Amino acid sequence: MLDDLSTPAEGLSETLSLDGIDRPADRAYVGIRRAILSGVLKGGAHLGEEALARMTGTSRTPVRDALRRLVGEGLARDEGRSRFVAEFPYEEVAVIFDIRARLEGYAARLAAASVTQAELDELARLVHEIDNLAGPDGTSTRIQEFARLNNAFHAQILTATRSPQMQNLSAQATAIPLELIKQFVWSQAVNIERSNRQHRDILDALTARNANWAENIMSAHILSTKPTRTDGTWTDDKQG
Amino acid sequence: MLDDLSTPAEGLSETLSLDGIDRPADRAYVGIRRAILSGVLKGGAHLGEEALARMTGTSRTPVRDALRRLVGEGLARDEGRSRFVAEFPYEEVAVIFDIRARLEGYAARLAAASVTQAELDELARLVHEIDNLAGPDGTSTRIQEFARLNNAFHAQILTATRSPQMQNLSAQATAIPLELIKQFVWSQAVNIERSNRQHRDILDALTARNANWAENIMSAHILSTKPTRTDGTWTDDKQG
DNA sequence: CCCCCGCTTCTTGTGTACAAATTCGGCAGA
DNA sequence: TCTGCCGAATTTGTACACAAGAAGCGGGGG
Numbered sequence: 001m002l003d004d005l006s007t008p009a010e011g012l013s014e015t016l017s018l019d020g021i022d023r024p025a026d027r028a029y030v031g032i033r034r035a036i037l038s039g040v041l042k043g044g045a046h047l048g049e050e051a052l053a054r055m056t057g058t059s060r061t062p063v064r065d066a067l068r069r070l071v072g073e074g075l076a077r078d079e080g081r082s083r084f085v086a087e088f089p090y091e092e093v094a095v096i097f098d099i100r101a102r103l104e105g106y107a108a109r110l111a112a113a114s115v116t117q118a119e120l121d122e123l124a125r126l127v128h129e130i131d132n133l134a135g136p137d138g139t140s141t142r143i144q145e146f147a148r149l150n151n152a153f154h155a156q157i158l159t160a161t162r163s164p165q166m167q168n169l170s171a172q173a174t175a176i177p178l179e180l181i182k183q184f185v186w187s188q189a190v191n192i193e194r195s196n197r198q199h200r201d202i203l204d205a206l207t208a209r210n211a212n213w214a215e216n217i218m219s220a221h222i223l224s225t226k227p228t229r230t231d232g233t234w235t236d237d238k239q240g
Numbered sequence: 241m242l243d244d245l246s247t248p249a250e251g252l253s254e255t256l257s258l259d260g261i262d263r264p265a266d267r268a269y270v271g272i273r274r275a276i277l278s279g280v281l282k283g284g285a286h287l288g289e290e291a292l293a294r295m296t297g298t299s300r301t302p303v304r305d306a307l308r309r310l311v312g313e314g315l316a317r318d319e320g321r322s323r324f325v326a327e328f329p330y331e332e333v334a335v336i337f338d339i340r341a342r343l344e345g346y347a348a349r350l351a352a353a354s355v356t357q358a359e360l361d362e363l364a365r366l367v368h369e370i371d372n373l374a375g376p377d378g379t380s381t382r383i384q385e386f387a388r389l390n391n392a393f394h395a396q397i398l399t400a401t402r403s404p405q406m407q408n409l410s411a412q413a414t415a416i417p418l419e420l421i422k423q424f425v426w427s428q429a430v431n432i433e434r435s436n437r438q439h440r441d442i443l444d445a446l447t448a449r450n451a452n453w454a455e456n457i458m459s460a461h462i463l464s465t466k467p468t469r470t471d472g473t474w475t476d477d478k479q480g
Numbered sequence: 481c482c483c484c485c486g487c488t489t490c491t492t493g494t495g496t497a498c499a500a501a502t503t504c505g506g507c508a509g510a
Numbered sequence: 511t512c513t514g515c516c517g518a519a520t521t522t523g524t525a526c527a528c529a530a531g532a533a534g535c536g537g538g539g540g
Contacts, residue, residue: 023523024523024524024525025523025524048490048491048492049491049492050490050491050492058524058525059524059525059526060492060524060525060526061523061524061525061526062523062524062525064305064492064493065304065308065523068305068308068309068312069308069311069312071309071312072308072309072311072312072313073312074404074405074408077404080532081491081492081493081531081532082491082492086404091402091403092403092404092405095350095401095403095405095406096405098346099343099346099405099406099409102342102343102346103339103342103343106338106339106342110335161335162331163331163332163335164314164317164326164332165314165332165335165336165339165413166335166339168314168412169339169409169412169413172408172409172412173405173409263493264493264494264495265493265494288520288521288522289521289522290520290521290522298494298495299494299495299496300494300495300496300522301493301494301495301496302493302494302495304522304523305493320502321501321502321521321522321523322521322522
């Protein structure tokens with residue numbers, strides 16, 4: 001149950017820092033989303049409206065709105081009359097990465113046709129910034145900084161497609177509880193240097209406006225970060 | 241504005257037949273969705289909550305829920321504080337078909353690995369039923385019947401993937417105001433017989449559990465129904 | 481001892497009242 | 511005439527009260 005989380009708002013603010021957010025709608029959406037993405041709300045947990053309202057310091061109305069959006073994003077699921085945190089067994093994560101490879105590959109193809117010079121400059125800047133990432137390998141701050149810049153790089157390419165549908169679908173395919181992914185991908189499989197070498201290739205393909213190259217290198221880039229099944233941790237989550 | 245639509249509920253029921261639907265939540269969601277898909281609410285139209293509540297014979301609460309879902313599905317868009325019917329210029333429709341080709345192609349690949357005999361039987365039944373479609377070519381009832389069976393065929397394959405994420409994303413990529421598509425695709429470009437020949441090929445590929453074949457034939461199938469830009473009607477809709 | 485029925489309780493659905501914000505129009509002054 | 515400000519009206523956001531439905535529990539009967 002959620003009773004552990006039905007503590008007063010102060011208790012949550014420490015963990016998820018909802019302090020600066022004024023509007024109840026944002027508090028609810030950001031709060032619940034962060035709770036799911038960070039693993040505070042585990043896969044399969046029941047999303048009771050009353051409890052979430054207490055948790056985010058709002059009333060049920062903004063919570064309801066937030067829950068609809070989260071269901072639409074795939075982070076929550078309808079089941080009967082109430083909602084539960086979506087679960088991501090390994091098979092689903094594998095599927096998501098395969099889909100992302102195709103989807104973002106196609107996005108790169110579109111971007112090759114319509115990317116502007118300013119956007120290319122911004123991509124170059126991001127690549128450069130990742131190059132200069134400070135701190136020793138494996139540090140959590142270094143990994144988080146990489147995650148931020150990596151997201152910005154991919155988001156910039158999505159923007160360059162000029163297609164709301166593409167942006168919509170990709171955003172959805174990318175929204176996964178990142179705590180899960182991080183452990184498996186960003187700490188063992190993914191090599192930041194290799195990843196950024198690929199970013200540079202993608203940038204070159206876009207600069208050359210070579211659509212086929214862009215699609216294929218992006219697809220390969222995503223697949224190179226696809227996690228591999230390792231131990232039982234995934235199946236634990238699978239069963240909830 | 242929407243004032244033309246803010247007529248009493250009876251006026252709408254005739255057009256969209258919301259009669260059998262009891263629960264306000266369903267009335268609101270189905271009603272608004274149908275209004276968009278059928279073209280009653282045109283691209284770019286303002287989705288005022290009060291007006292929609294009158295239109296569907298409910299209150300603002302279920303309307304709000306419905307609007308959130310529709311935004312998630314890509315049929316409506318947030319813009320500032322209110323919502324508007326999404327617009328689908330030709331470029332977006334083209335992108336959507338290219339995405340569907342990749343997405344459903346991959347779905348067919350997954351299905352080849354996990355489809356059951358019962359599902360194969362059901363697919364065969366649907367193919368057979370399309371073969372026996374009564375009525376002369378070009379009739380709107382014949383086209384609507386084909387649309388229903390065609391949807392069922394594709395939905396069955398989605399089900400066979402056993403992947404909620406795949407089903408979620410595909411559902412979203414498929415939700416387009418079909419009035420637009422129908423005129424262009426199902427009355428001029430798409431040949432029902434050819435389409436069903438392709439369905440039979442897909443079924444054969446799945447039966448053989450040949451994943452590569454399944455992916456490629458499905459992808460080709462979708463692309464064969466991709467509309468081509470013909471006249472100015474698209475751009476009219478594009479500009480709203 | 482087990483099963484079934486009804487009740488209680490908890491959760492979500494629905495409607496509505498009120499608050500806040502944005503936009504549009506009008507008016508006055510430069 | 512144009513501009514800027516102020517106010518009114520419209521629209522969405524928020525909260526709450528009430529209703530309905532479902533699930534779990536206890537008691538009674540077989």
